Amino acid sequence: MPNHSLPRWKRQNQPQRPTIFTATNAxxxxxxxxxxxxxxxxxxxxxxxxxxKGMWLNHRLEQLFHGRNRQLHVLVPATQSTKYxxxxxxxxxxxxxPPPTFLKWGEDFPDKDGFMFKVxxxxxxxxxxxxxxxQRGDLVLLVDGYDLWFMLPPxxxxxxxxxxxxxxxRELSRRGILGIRVEGKSVRNSVMFSADHPCWPSYxxxxxxxxxxxxxxxxxxxxxxxxxxxxxxxxERRYLNSGTIIGxxxxxxxxxxxAMVMYREAYDEDNExxxxxxxxxxxxxxxxxxxxxxxxxxxxxxAKKLNPSIGLSADIRAELADPDFPPRKVAEQHGSPxxxxxxxxxxxxxxxxxxxxxxxxxxxxxxxxLSLPVALQNSRPFQRLAKxxxxxxxxxxxxxSLGLNVINNQxxxxxxxxxxxxxxxxxxxxxxxxxxxxxxxxxATPNEPIGTIxxxxxxxxxxxxxLSKGAGAGAWSDKGEWLSWDKVCRSFENLLxxxxxxxxx
Numbered sequence: 001m002p003n004h005s006l007p008r009w010k011r012q013n014q015p016q017r018p019t020i021f022t023a024t025n026a027x028x029x030x031x032x033x034x035x036x037x038x039x040x041x042x043x044x045x046x047x048x049x050x051x052x053k054g055m056w057l058n059h060r061l062e063q064l065f066h067g068r069n070r071q072l073h074v075l076v077p078a079t080q081s082t083k084y085x086x087x088x089x090x091x092x093x094x095x096x097x098p099p100p101t102f103l104k105w106g107e108d109f110p111d112k113d114g115f116m117f118k119v120x121x122x123x124x125x126x127x128x129x130x131x132x133x134x135q136r137g138d139l140v141l142l143v144d145g146y147d148l149w150f151m152l153p154p155x156x157x158x159x160x161x162x163x164x165x166x167x168x169x170r171e172l173s174r175r176g177i178l179g180i181r182v183e184g185k186s187v188r189n190s191v192m193f194s195a196d197h198p199c200w201p202s203y204x205x206x207x208x209x210x211x212x213x214x215x216x217x218x219x220x221x222x223x224x225x226x227x228x229x230x231x232x233x234x235x236e237r238r239y240l241n242s243g244t245i246i247g248x249x250x251x252x253x254x255x256x257x258x259a260m261v262m263y264r265e266a267y268d269e270d271n272e273x274x275x276x277x278x279x280x281x282x283x284x285x286x287x288x289x290x291x292x293x294x295x296x297x298x299x300x301x302x303a304k305k306l307n308p309s310i311g312l313s314a315d316i317r318a319e320l321a322d323p324d325f326p327p328r329k330v331a332e333q334h335g336s337p338x339x340x341x342x343x344x345x346x347x348x349x350x351x352x353x354x355x356x357x358x359x360x361x362x363x364x365x366x367x368x369x370l371s372l373p374v375a376l377q378n379s380r381p382f383q384r385l386a387k388x389x390x391x392x393x394x395x396x397x398x399x400x401s402l403g404l405n406v407i408n409n410q411x412x413x414x415x416x417x418x419x420x421x422x423x424x425x426x427x428x429x430x431x432x433x434x435x436x437x438x439x440x441x442x443x444a445t446p447n448e449p450i451g452t453i454x455x456x457x458x459x460x461x462x463x464x465x466x467l468s469k470g471a472g473a474g475a476w477s478d479k480g481e482w483l484s485w486d487k488v489c490r491s492f493e494n495l496l497x498x499x500x501x502x503x504x505x
Contacts, residue, residue: 071098071138071461072154072450073249075125076475077118078102078145079109084424086489086496088143091150093473093485094433094440096448098154098460101125102145105477118142118242118277119259125478126253129463134249138461142252144243147417147424148350149431151403155375155451155458157413160348161246162454165189168342171214176299177292182338187292189342191247191255193281194350194416195237201279208286212293213238216345223408232359234407237345237352240285242278243416244350247340255339258284284339291337347405351412353420361406362430366398373411375451381432384443389436400432428496437497441485444473 074097078085092100103121122142129138141157168189172178177187199210216238219227227234245252259280344350353360365372381400382392403412417423433440446467450458464480474484489496 068456069459070136070456071133071459072158073125073129073133073138073140073461073463074098074100075122075140075142076100076102076145077104077121077142079104079107081488081492082146083492083495084146086492087424087428088145088148088150089475089485089489090437090441090496091431092475093444094437095150095153096444096450097150098450099446099473099475101463101476101478102483103478105479105481105483115276116260116263116280119256119263119280121478123253123256123260125463126249126256129249133461134253137456138249139246140249140252142245143350143414144416147421148243149415150413151351151415152373152411152413153375153379153450155453156373157246157349158450158453158458159373159375160413161192164192164344164346164348165342167217168345171217175292175296177295180295180299182291182295183336185336185338187295187338188340190251190340191245191342192349193285193341193343194241194244194352194414195343195345195347196239196241196352196418197235197237197354199239199282201276207283208290209282210239210286212286213240213289216343219408226409227407230406232407234359235354237343237347240278240282240341240343241350241352241416241418242281243352243418244344244414246349251340255281255284255341258339285341287337288339288341346408347410347412350414350416351403351405351410352416352418353423355420357420357423357427359405359407360412361404362401362427363404364399364401365411366396370404370409370411372397382436382440384440385436389439392436401430402432434497438493441473446471446473 074092076085076088078088089100103125104117109117122140126140139158139161169178172187172189180187195216216236219234223234247255259277262280262283351360363370376397379397380393380395381397382389382395385392403415404410405412428434431437447460447462450460452458464476464482467482471482472484472486474482475488477483
């Protein structure tokens with residue numbers, strides 16, 4: 001409409017609204033945020049004279065450049081449904097984890113890749129993701145399917161992951177190597193495995209994965225006192241266990257590619273364990289740590305020089321010196337021996353069961369004067385059932401039995417029955433949700449938001465698109481098929497919750 005045809009009051013020049021968020025102001029806000037996080041990072045290490053504060057500050061500021069909206073991908077190697085896979089899926093659902101993707105679902109096992117399918121199928125999944133998933137800093141959680149339970153919600157897992165990474169990177173800074181570039185990659189921990197106390201496969205004893213890897217941190221004094229009072233022994237968790245892995249997409253992908261190269265090109269086909277993901281990933285970690293020892297020696301000079309051959313047999317030392325030694329060869333093909341691998345030394349993420357589980361207990365935090373993880377203090381475990389079961393609406397996390405390591409007083413986020421598989425049956429009824437398990441599962445909706453952690457909004461990954469409204473709980477196959485709870489686990493409900501398939505709602 002021409003201006004002259006408008007009413008006079010509309011033809012008058014209207015005052016323009018001031019633009020508040022200009023490019024200049026945006027830059028100023030970014031600077032202020034950086035200064036704030038830099039100050040926080042400085043406070044974290046200001047009392048530790050052994051930490052290189054410049055390296056540490058750079059490490060913490062880099063976290064600002066991740067996306068503000070990030071996703072968690074949950075991968076579970078699983079070829080078929082069993083009672084124990086349904087335990088895994090049930091615990092994921094009730095604790096509001098993203099729907100897991102079952103790797104190799106419905107396929108034959110073993111095949112040409114044997115037990116390496118955890119690695120090969122993870123790579124296939126990651127290669128299908130859009131570039132945006134890697135760019136925004138999504139995380140991948142890869143866990144065993146038939147002997148592992150999700151014990152606490154994903155917000156606890158993510159908070160514990162970042163806190164544990166911070167501590168292991170502080171240690172790299174104390175050693176003087178955090179952020180140093182090695183053949184194009186910075187030394188920095190980003191991929192976390194669960195930690196175990198035996199080094200296995202057993203024939204690997206004396207290899208770098210068993211002898212050159214870092215010693216775990218010592219127990220704090222309070223934990224030592226509990227250990228003595230209870231007459232228990234803290235098992236030193238020094239060695240890699242591939243049952244739990246969490247890390248950024250790019251780093252997980254690089255590590256898995258190197259593992260597949262090692263498997264396909266370097267291992268003896270006659271070796272019955274050549275196809276074992278535990279062995280291959282341990283060897284990669286051992287090579288990383290051997291190179292880190294060399295780097296520490298180069299940085300600190302002869303006065304603090306470490307001997308990388310301590311504990312190694314003459315045969316192993318000769319093998320390490322061989323340029324065709326598989327991990328060394330693969331590291332060179334990969335372009336760098338640095339994979340960002342570290343371990344969950346204090347069971348912040350996954351609790352691997354000690355023999356008999358004697359150092360574990362089921363306790364109510366409110367009854368034992370224990371502190372809950374921060375993420376649980378303002379939420380309720382039965383919030384999905386509050387409308388149907390009024391008596392559950394006020395039940396808090398401190399009122400239900402949670403798994404606790406009685407030596408270090410850590411509530412464990414994941415539980416792995418690696419060597420004590422009989423406990424999957426005897427401990428299952430102890431889980432906090434068990435009396436209402438089927439009701440909680442039926443009330444669940446997939447893709448619930450996770451929460452705000454480290455300044456980012458975390459949500460469930462949707463690798464195969466969204467689900468229709470009203471879709472119940474379940475999982476994905478790695479081919480993009482939605483697997484409802486009923487399809488995967490209905491026939492096992494009686495074994496899990498004492499409900500027959502005929503009477504289940």
